[in-house]
Amino acid sequence: MEKIAHAVVAPLKSLNLLSRADIEGLTSSRGDLFALFRHCALAILNTDSEKDDAAEIFADYSDFDIRLLPQPRGLKLELFNAPPRSFVDGKMIRGIQEHLFSALRDIVYTDFKITAPQTQPPTSAETTNMVFRILRNAGVVRPDQPPKMVVCWGGHSIPREEYDYAKDVGYQLGLRGLDIVTGCGIGAMKGPMKGAAVGHAKQQIKDGRYIGISEPGIIASESPNAIVNELVIMPDIEQRLEAFVRLAHTIIVFPGGVGTVEEILYLLSLLMHPDNEEAIPLVLAGPESCRGYFQELERFLVDCLGDGVRNHYRVFVGAPDEVGRAARAATDGVHALRRSAGQAYYFNWELQIPADLQAPFIPTHEAMAALDLHADLPKHQLASRLRCVFSGLVSGNVKAFGIEQVRLHGPYKLSGDRKFVAAMDRLLKVMVREKRMKLVAQADDYQPCYQLVD
DSSP, rough: OOOOEEEEEEEEEHHHHHHHHHHHHHIIIIIHHHHHHHHHHHHHHHOOSSSHHHHHHHHHTTTTTTEEEEEEEEEEEEEEEEHHHHEEEEEHHHHHHHHHHHHHHHHHHHEEETTTSSSSSOOHHHHHHHHHHHHHHHTTOOOOSOOEEEEEOOSOOOOOOHHHHHHHHHHHHHTTOOOOOOOSSSSSTHHHHHHHHHHHHHOOSSSSOOEEETTTTTTTTTTTOOOEEEEOOOOOHHHOOOOOOHHOOOEEEOOOOHHHHHHHHHHHHHHTTTTOOOSSSSEEEEEEHHHHHHHHHHHHHHHHHGGGGGGGHHHHEHHHHHHHHHHHHHHHHHHHHHHHHTTOSSSSOOOOHHHHHSSSSOHHHHHHHHOETTTTOOOHHHHHHHHHHHHHHHHHOOOOOHHHHHHOOSEEEEEEEEEHHHHHHHHHHHHHHTTOOOOOOOGGGGSSSSSEOO
């Protein structure tokens, strides 16, 4: 396999200086922290690869190494056996170079300035402050900008037709001066950014923002795409989700797999919370070929959360121009609402996020068994528990750790109303049939990784 044997790169703008204590801590006493940076760096250097299996990527580049070179006027990185796709004529692509130092910036700041001073688990308010400080340090939150952030979610492994649709929607958003925030990977994360870049160019918008938010556990399978011009690495999935919703002025969700449904349930648990009325406009959008997908998704949501769930989102099938107009109108509405209330445009401090949505959910058999799914729960709490269930489904169906746990200990045991499990099972089978899950088995061979316990 061709590799770049040796290269030295300097920061462009994201990280000009580290203190000597930072460098010493990163390279000597904190080997685990440097290993984390190496993990993120290899994923970034593998940008635009068609592979989304972290183990395979790390095996291909097991001899990859990266070192910090302290300089009197700053810092450089020395790379060994790096992926060649990150270089042109022997020089690193500038966007990837910037992403490397963005990852180093966030990892160092989070560990030395945020995590290290903590002596006990953070409160809910402290977690929100932590998210804000990381985004502020990265230069993402800016007080002089009107509301125009559209967060786009969806599957990273999608058919060409769905990718083209996401790109068409992004184009309509760009024409209307809206900026894009995604999980920074490919598929439904890259499409809106690529389309918006063309829309911005046509409108001669030279400062368009394409913000990618990732976290160390997922960055290898969703490496930052080449359009991202602001990369942020959050400490974990929950803080990544909070960063999305605190920044968002509108959210568009394109079709995806169980991870996308988990994100939708996370959103609905916030939007159905009694303290979050009209908090964030939510749009579900896809091409005509996804009409059946949205019908099944909505059937699942209504079966579990009731007819009132429809009040919290709008569905668009086809018509990317209508999606663009709806997003522009929604952000204008957010602008007017926050202006009248004297709220910040750049960070949604008023959004109420319960502590259980801020704490990482580890889908062990014990944790899954403790989830009690009953119709008499408040809807926002039920949505939160369903989100945890889908987190377990992601793990048990598509992640190596979860698959192994199910193999060793059997299916996850779920307790609660049978209709919820039946609704989940029906939706999951649709996703398997449509190849929205990374499974080798065909739909007819699908075996649920959970079972209901009465």
